[in-house]
Amino acid sequence: xxxxxxxxxxxxxxxxxxxxxxxxxxxxxxxxxxxxxxxxxxxxxxxxxxxxxxxxxxxxxxxxxxxxxxxxxxxxxxxxxxxxxxxxxxxxxxxxxxxxxxxxxxxxxxxxxx
Amino acid sequence: xxxxxxxxxxxxxxxxxxxxxxxxxxxxxxxxxxxxxxxxxxxxxxxxxxxxxxxxxxxxxxxxxxxxxxxxxxxxxxxxxxxxxxxxxxxxxxxxxxxxxxxxxxxxx
Numbered sequence: 082x083x084x085x086x087x088x089x090x091x092x093x094x095x096x097x098x099x100x101x102x103x104x105x106x107x108x109x110x111x112x113x114x115x116x117x118x119x120x121x122x123x124x125x126x127x128x129x130x131x132x133x134x135x136x137x138x139x140x141x142x143x144x145x146x147x148x149x150x151x152x153x154x155x156x157x158x159x160x161x162x163x164x165x166x167x168x169x170x171x172x173x174x175x176x177x178x179x180x181x182x183x184x185x186x187x188x189x190x191x192x193x194x195x
Numbered sequence: 196x197x198x199x200x201x202x203x204x205x206x207x208x209x210x211x212x213x214x215x216x217x218x219x220x221x222x223x224x225x226x227x228x229x230x231x232x233x234x235x236x237x238x239x240x241x242x243x244x245x246x247x248x249x250x251x252x253x254x255x256x257x258x259x260x261x262x263x264x265x266x267x268x269x270x271x272x273x274x275x276x277x278x279x280x281x282x283x284x285x286x287x288x289x290x291x292x293x294x295x296x297x298x299x300x301x302x303x304x
Contacts (some may be wrong), residue, residue: 085238098296099220117244123199124282126240137291171238183229 083107085187087172093193094162095162104172109178112147114184115147129157131177162194172191187191197222197287202297208273216268216298218283228266229292230259231282240283259268273302 085106096101108114113190115127130149144166146158155172169191173184200219208214220228227246232237243252252259256277257282258269268281280297287293 087238100301121296123296124284124292173238183227183241183244185241186231188238189236190235 085172085174086187087170087187087190089146089190090188091191093195094159095163095195096164098162099158099160101159102170102192103173104155104157104187106153106155106172106174106185106187107129108174108185109176110174110185111152112175113152113172114175115155115157116171116173116186118189124171128157131163142145159192162192167192167194170176197285197293198240199285199293199295201281201283201298203298204296205299206301207257208270208300210302211272212276213269213273214301215270216280216281218266218268218295219264220266220283220285220293221264222262222278222285222287222293224288226286226288228261229286231284231298233282238291242281248282270300273300275302275304278302 088103114129116144117125126139127141128147133149144161148156169189171189172187175182175184201219208260227244230242232242233239240278243259248263250261256271260267278301280299284292284294284299
């Protein structure tokens with residue numbers, strides 16, 4: 082595996098379900114990110130982890146819960162979601178958090194909440 | 196407030212017809228401007244980073260330029276495989292990446 086991988090690629094869940102999204106980066110990077118991409122809207126930064134510590138939490142509802150057990154893995158735990166949470170969830174990594182470093186993205190998980 | 200505006204929202208070109216995409220920004224303390232390409236159903240693919248006004252970078256048919264207020268992505272003699280959404284993002288003094296809504300480019304044979 083190379084680059085940034087995400088599983089599952091597609092997920093349909095009911096509003097009462099609990100599920101988790103997984104991201105893995107094979108680039109030796111030390112910072113990882115979760116973004117939400119909705120139609121006609123810019124990418125929205127949700128969470129940032131640098132050296133496995135959460136450094137950014139962009140006023141995201143508590144029904145989204147991130148976890149970063151090590152610098153290669155990132156999870157997004159989902160529970161009691163709303164239909165408006167349906168979107169493409171993208172994971173990214175960069176060499177370090179901070180300025181000037183380009184971020185590399187995974188293919189995303191297309192989430193549909195019914 | 197930091198902002199990024201991309202134009203046009205959509206662009207249709209004939210194969211070989213050169214054009215430019217625009218990314219205007221207002222940020223406090225630009226640390227970097229990034230261009231990405233995104234194909235349908237996929238994550239954004241990194242293209243270029245520009246750090247200071249006057250800087251230019253090229254890759255195949257793409258050339259990115261930067262001024263103090265905007266960046267252009269010039270596409271020379273595009274091919275159908277260049278069809279994608281092109282995203283611009285800026286990194287300001289807060290270190291966060293702020294994305295525009297993108298330009299959807301379609302190149303017809």
